Amino acid sequence: DAGVIQSPRHEVTEMGQEVTLRCKPISGHNSLFWYRQTMMRGLELLIYFNNNVPIDDSGMPEDRFSAKMPNASFSTLKIQPSEPRDSAVYFCASSSGRGGAQPQHFGDGTRLSIL
């Protein structure tokens, strides 16, 4: 079975540009998560969707960040305008079920560099 698929794997862009990260969760999973990982702060949850509905976006750092999940098989994380401090690895993860001990399955991430 295919795992979580993220694109692009690497993105380098200049400050001020719009960045869109994409994620295809595992088929049948109804929970989707966007994380950011940096050396300083480790893994941070940005937003959590359940059944395509945003449940908790308290981790989204500021209004420059937005996320959508138009259907069960696709989600995007957008940064507009981008800033150098947004440079990080962004992970998408999915899981089945809403509560309890369900593992999250991660994609291989998008390494984002803002110059």
Add this chain to the structure above:
Amino acid sequence: KNQVEQSPQSLIILEGKNCTLQCNYTVSPFSNLRWYKQDTGRGPVSLTIMTFSENTKSNGRYTATLDADTKQSSLHITASQLSDSASYICVVSFMDSNYQLIWGAGTKLIIKP
């Protein structure tokens, strides 16, 4: 404050040797504890998940233990292989939630031939 602390920060061992990684947490109320393995340049991969009623769980050469009374967990790796070189992250679930997770900073393990 809900926290997860891991030790050591990094560890180097020879191939074939065993090792144990530690995790202490102050998360309350506690639901479950997870160990993830993250290879360089890849996403984390789940190794084990334990609820408060479980005190040990194995996944191949990986064995996790949990003491909910002392709020400590360990991950034991038996007969290490070069492919075990990775970061190992302890994660504690807050409440009965699949997404309210407190992530540790990880232990970076290097296996030398």
